[in-house]
Structures are given as C-alpha cells and as structure tokens.
Amino acid sequence: MEKFYITTPIYYVNDKPHIGHAYTTIAADVVARFYRSRGADTIFLTGTDEHGAKNEKSAVAAGKTPQEFVNEMSAQYSLTWDHLGIAPDDFIRTTEPRHERAVELFLNKLKDSGKLYEGEYEGLYCVPHEAFLKESDLVDGLCPEHKVKPELIKEKNWFFKLSDYGDYLKELITSGKLEILPETRKHEVVSFIDQGLEDIAISRPNVKWGIPLPWDKEQTIYVWIEALFNYCSAVGYGADETKFKKYWPAEVQLMAKDIIKFHCIIWPALLNAIDEQPPQKIFAHGFFTVDGQKMSKTIGNVIDPNDWVDKYGADAVRYFLLREVPFGHDGDVSEDKLKARYESDLANGLGNLVSRVTTLVEKFLDGVIPENTPELSLENYPVPELNELITSFKFHEALAKTWEVVAWANKLVDENKLWELGKTDPDKFAQYAKELIMTIKQVSQTLSPFMPEASQKILDHLNKEKITKIEQLFPRVV
Ligand code: MSP
Numbered sequence: 001m002e003k004f005y006i007t008t009p010i011y012y013v014n015d016k017p018h019i020g021h022a023y024t025t026i027a028a029d030v031v032a033r034f035y036r037s038r039g040a041d042t043i044f045l046t047g048t049d050e051h052g053a054k055n056e057k058s059a060v061a062a063g064k065t066p067q068e069f070v071n072e073m074s075a076q077y078s079l080t081w082d083h084l085g086i087a088p089d090d091f092i093r094t095t096e097p098r099h100e101r102a103v104e105l106f107l108n109k110l111k112d113s114g115k116l117y118e119g120e121y122e123g124l125y126c127v128p129h130e131a132f133l134k135e136s137d138l139v140d141g142l143c144p145e146h147k148v149k150p151e152l153i154k155e156k157n158w159f160f161k162l163s164d165y166g167d168y169l170k171e172l173i174t175s176g177k178l179e180i181l182p183e184t185r186k187h188e189v190v191s192f193i194d195q196g197l198e199d200i201a202i203s204r205p206n207v208k209w210g211i212p213l214p215w216d217k218e219q220t221i222y223v224w225i226e227a228l229f230n231y232c233s234a235v236g237y238g239a240d241e242t243k244f245k246k247y248w249p250a251e252v253q254l255m256a257k258d259i260i261k262f263h264c265i266i267w268p269a270l271l272n273a274i275d276e277q278p279p280q281k282i283f284a285h286g287f288f289t290v291d292g293q294k295m296s297k298t299i300g301n302v303i304d305p306n307d308w309v310d311k312y313g314a315d316a317v318r319y320f321l322l323r324e325v326p327f328g329h330d331g332d333v334s335e336d337k338l339k340a341r342y343e344s345d346l347a348n349g350l351g352n353l354v355s356r357v358t359t360l361v362e363k364f365l366d367g368v369i370p371e372n373t374p375e376l377s378l379e380n381y382p383v384p385e386l387n388e389l390i391t392s393f394k395f396h397e398a399l400a401k402t403w404e405v406v407a408w409a410n411k412l413v414d415e416n417k418l419w420e421l422g423k424t425d426p427d428k429f430a431q432y433a434k435e436l437i438m439t440i441k442q443v444s445q446t447l448s449p450f451m452p453e454a455s456q457k458i459l460d461h462l463n464k465e466k467i468t469k470i471e472q473l474f475p476r477v478v
Contacts, residue, residue, distance in 0.1 A: 003042070004035040005250040009259060010047040010092065010230050012130075013073035014058035017080045018295060019321065019333065020256070020288050022305040026318050027285070027327065027395065028254050029086040033449035034390050043247055045234050046081065047092035048074040052223030053127050056209035066209045070095060083306055085314040085452055092234040094211075094227060102233035103226045104214050109274040110202075111215065115161045121201050124150035130223050132201070157201035158213065160225075165269040166197050172268060172278060179281040180264055181393070182328040185257060189264040200266065228267045232276070249277040257284045283393055286330035308338060311477055315451035316342050322395040322450060342477065349406050350443070351474040354458055356413055357436045359469040364422030364429055367466035369437065373430040386446050395450070402446055409439050437462055 008028045011021050025046055032044030049055075050070040059069035074093050081088065092099060110116055123132040128146040132153075142149055170193050172178045173186060180186035203219040204210065210220030229237075231250060236243035255263060260282070268278035287294075290301045308317045320338045323345070325331025361367060389398040412418075412432065421429045441462055448455035454473055461470050 002035075002038075002040040003247060003251075004032070004040040005043045005235065005247045006032055006035075006045070006252045006254065007231050007250050008046040009255045010049040010094065010227055011077060012052075012054055013048050013050055013070050013077070014054050015297075016073065016076045016304065019303045019305050019308070020295065021077075022080070022084060022317070023288065023321050024254050024256060024285065025081060025086050025088075026084060026321055027393070028252075029081075029084075029088070030318070030322065030395065030449045031252065031254075031390065031393075032089070033087075033452065034387075037449065043089045043235065044087075045090045045092060045231065046077075046086075046088045047090075047230060047234070048077055048094070049223065049227045049230075050074065050093055050095045051210040051220070051226065052130050053204075053207050053209070054130055054223075056207070057127060059209075067095065080306055083309050083314065084317060090234050092230050094230060098239060099226075099230060099233040100211050102237040102239065103211050103221065103229050105238040106229050106232070106274060107214055107221060110160070110270065113273040115164065115273045116158050116202065117161070119157060119159050120154070121157045121159075122152070122154040123201075125153045126150040153206075155205050156219075157205070158203040158216070158219065159199045160202045160266075160270070160273070162197045162200050162266065162269055165265075165272065166193055168272060169193050169197075169265060169268060173264065178264070178268055178278045180260070181281065181283045185260055185264075185282075185284045189260060192261060193265065197265065224262055224266070225270070228262065228270065231279075250279045252281045252283060253279045254283050254285070256287055258287070260284045283328070285327050285393075286325065288325070289330070289332045291334045292332055303333075303335075308335070312338060312342055313453070313474070315454045316346055316474065319346065319399065319451055323399045324396070326396045327393045339477065342474065345403055345406075346474040347476065349403060349410070350454075351472065353406055353410050353413070353436075354440055354461075354470055354473060357409075357433065357440060358461065358467055360413075360418055360422055360429075361433050361437070361467045362469050364426060365433060367464075367468055369434045370430055373427075373434050376431045376435045378435065390449070398446075399450065402443055405439060405443055409436055409443075412436065437467070 006028050008024045011017065028044055028046065032042050036042045055070060056066050059066040062069055078091055124135065126133050126143040126146060126148060128148060129143060133143060133150050137144070170190065173180060173190060180189055202222050202225045203213050204222055205219045207220050210223060211226050213219040213221055231253065232244070232248060235247040253263060263282055271278050290303060293299055293301055295302045305317060320341050321333065323341060324333055324337060386398045386401065416432060418429060418432055421432065440458065444455040444458040457473065
C-alpha cells in the first residue's frame with residue numbers, strides 16, 4: 001500500500017494560534033485527506049514546540065510554571081485545529097517523554113558521528129527568533145523581523161560541523177533528491193549554501209527549559225535542533241523501528257518561507273550525520289499580511305481563526321484561505337475579503353445551486369428522478385481533473401476550476417428556466433435535474449478534502465431516496 005507522511009512545523013506555544021499557523025495546518029489537512037481518500041496509508045503530523053527561552057519567558061510573564069503554561073497553550077492549538085475541521089493523525093508535543101527519549105538517542109548518535117565539538121561562542125541572540133543573528137542582519141541594531149535588540153551572548157556551546165555539508169547539500173538539492181518548492185525557494189537555499197556554511201551551536205548553557213544534553217547536563221539542547229527531530233520522534237525513532245522504517249522519510253514537509261534554512265540546510269545535514277534519509281519534498285508557502293500589514297500584537301491585527309470559524313464556519317475559513325492566495329505566494333487577507341468570498345462563492349454560488357436544485361426536484365419530481373430518465377445530450381461539462389492540482393499544491397487553481405463548474409451549473413438552471421420547465425415539460429426537466437444532481441455530487445466529492453463538512457452534508461442529502469429542499473448551507477452572516 002502507498003504510504004504518505006506529511007508534516008507541518010510544530011508551533012511555538014508562547015502565544016495562541018493565528019491564521020498564519022492555521023494556513024499551513026489546513027493545507028496539510030487537505031492534502032492528507034486527499035491521500036487518505038485515495039487509500040494511501042497516511043500520517044499527517046502537527047504539534048507544538050514547547051521548550052526554549054521564548055516559551056519560558058512567556059510562561060514567566062503569565063505567572064505560570066513553564067510546564068503549566070505549555071500545557072494550556074498546546075491545548076489551545078489542538079482545540080483550534082479541531083474547530084477548523086483539521087484532523088491530524090498525530091499531534092506531537094516536545095515535552096512528551098517519547099520525544100525526549102528519541103532526542104536523547106539522536107544526540108548520542110550525532111556525537112558518535114564525530115561531527116560535534118565543544119567551543120566558545122559569542123553572538124547576538126534574538127529570543128523571538130530563537131536564533132543567533134549576524135551583525136549584518138540587523139537594521140539600526142534591531143532584529144528586522146521582531147524589532148528587538150538581540151542579546152549579546154558569550155558562552156560555551158557544543159557545535160555541529162555544518163560547514164562540512166555544503167557539497168552534500170548542494171548535490172542533494174540540485175539533483176532533486178530533496179525537492180524544494182516553489183523553485184524560488186530552492187534558488188534561495190542554493191545561493192545561501194554557495195555563500196559558505198558556518199558551524200552551528202547545538203546546545204545552550206543558560207537555558208534551563210529544555211532537554212539536557214545527554215553527556216553534559218549543564219547544557220540543554222538548542223530548541224531548534226530538538227524541534228526538528230519531532231518529525232522522527234513521532235514515527236517511532238528509537239522506540240518502534242518497524243514504524244520508523246515504514247514512514248520515514250516524510251513525503252512532504254510543509255511550512256512558510258520563514259524557516260526554510262532550518263529545514264532545507266540544517267535538517268538534512270543532521271539527518272545525514274546520523275545516517276537517516278532526508279525528507280523527499282519541502283514546500284514553503286508565503287506569508288500573510290492583514291489589510292496590507294504584517295500581523296503583529298503591537299498593531300493589534302492578529303487574527304484568531306476561532307473568531308472567523310464562529311462567524312462563518314470551518315469550511316468557509318478553509319475555503320477562503322486556500323482560494324484567496326496562490327499557495328507559495330505572499331498574500332493579503334482580511335475579514336472583508338472572507339465575507340466577500342463567503343457571499344459570492346459560497347452562499348450565492350455553491351449554496352444557491354444546491355438549494356435551488358433540491359427545491360425544484362422536490363417540487364416537480366416529488367424528490368425522485370424517474371428511473372428511465374435519459375441522459376441529456378449536452379456538451380457535458382467536464383468536472384475538472386483535480387488530482388494533479390492538489391498533489392502539486394495548486395489549491396487556489398483547484399478551487400477556481402471547481403467553481404467554474406458551479407457557475408456552469410447555475411447557468412444551466414437559469415438559461416433553461418428550470419422553474420418553468422418543471423411545469424411545461426416535466427420529462428425534459430427530469431433530464432436537467434439528473435444532470436445537475438450528478439454534477440453537484442461530483443463537485444462535492446472533489447471538494448471533500450477542502451470542505452469536509454459541507455461536502456458530506458450535500459452527499460448525504462443527495463443520496464437519500466427522496467430528495468427534499470436542503471437546509472441552507474451558508475446562511476447570511478450579519
Ligand atoms: N517552532 C518553530 C518551528 C519548528 S519546526 C521543527 C516555529 N514556530 S512558529 O510558531 O513561529 O511557526 C512558524 C510557522 O507558522 C511558519 O513556517 C508558517 O507555517 C506559520 N506562519 C506563521 N505566521 C505566518 C504568516 N503570517 N503567514 C503564513 N504562515 C505563517 O517557527
């Protein structure tokens with residue numbers, strides 16, 4: 001049986017989830033649902049990244065112990081995913097024993113590889129970034145992304161010889177053995193490798209909230225190094241060899257463009273050092289802005305996906321995020337845009353189609369298409385072949401194509417004035433009704449990874465012996 005392992009980043013729990021996090025997780029859910037429906041043995045993994053200075057600081061600010069704090073915050077992530085109709089097969093937390101045990105084995109193996117050494121490091125650490133920055137990265141002395149002054153840190157660390165991996169990584173990526181998509185991201189990674197790679201610190205002596213380094217308990221493992229390993233811990237690394245062998249390497253690792261250096265450079269190098277395979281594909285999508293601005297607490301424009309779900313429903317939010325912005329590009333979202341799509345595409349498009357067709361079928365055919373109704377000899381509108389679009393992450397195109405069919409079907413009702421035809425020519429009406437029911441079923445089938453709830457509702461309704469007017473799928477929102 002075909003297997004399919006797809007992951008999202010594990011999110012920091014310093015704050016609650018926003019629509020950026022939801023975006024990646026919805027996309028992974030859609031792809032996972034699609035592969036599952038094709039019968040693939042699928043694991044869709046997401047989770048939370050719970051150690052490190054950033055989470056610890058937020059816990060202190062909240063007046064809680066780190067463990068209490070991360071427990072509460074992690075739960076907010078899983079609840080939000082549930083609310084959005086996202087159904088991961090596994091949700092990993094880096095404070096779980098299964099992860100801590102796997103990471104310990106991983107670090108020991110890394111040490112045995114001879115690629116680690118002890119050294120002194122002096123550098124500028126940006127806590128919100130959980131990374132060292134270079135002097136040349138700063139703008140007016142501040143981290144350009146987080147607008148904070150990084151801390152000057154001088155400490156004893158363990159280092160990983162990333163500088164040994166330039167040639168290996170370049171070959172891996174240019175040969176396509178590790179596929180990085182979109183192309184622009186691949187070029188970005190390759191040019192970064194071409195500038196020359198520096199060794200990286202893999203431990204922190206002064207961060208207490210972390211997994212101790214197995215052979216030097218004074219240090220904890222640098223949060224990024226252990227976080228990356230979640231993708232292996234979750235499928236049984238060091239605990240269930242059969243499972244691990246079966247699922248690793250992942251077919252697809254999804255994320256946004258902000259963390260590709262960690263995933264396309266450090267991650268495959270670490271895996272190579274411990275003799276494990278790199279992932280097959282990394283897809284890095286773009287970043288959302290809200291009304292043209294970066295989402296930020298200071299601006300106060302951070303969108304909680306739960307608020308949108310409460311108002312518009314999970315299916316609508318899923319549809320909107322994937323329809324609005326081509327996957328891989330940056331894009332702008334806002335509630336006004338969501339509302340506009342909700343009204344035009346969902347309420348007046350799909351919702352109206354299903355509602356009017358079921359109403360007419362109930363009214364003129366008493367809910368049943370007569371058995372012997374012949375097929376319409378129409379230029380049959382092909383329901384688009386979406387498989388290729390979904391497997392290549394072209395979600396917005398897949399949805400746009402599906403909505404061409406919805407528009408075609410609505411036009412069929414209008415142009416043939418089916419509400420009159422039902423009275424004047426019941427046989428002809430039955431033919432149109434048959435065609436439309438079939439089209440709606442196909443559309444719902446195609447949409448089911450994107451909008452699982454509405455699709456199921458429509459299919460259940462149309463598969464009844466007697467079709468009645470469907471309850472409103474997308475009620476008006478005020
Ligand atoms: N904990 C690390 C990842 C470790 S993975 C081994 C981390 N966490 S994060 O909470 O900052 O999440 C980053 C990810 O959240 C991005 O890669 C992307 O998937 C998602 N997004 C966060 N903000 C986003 C936008 N504004 N727009 C789109 N996606 C965004 O980095």
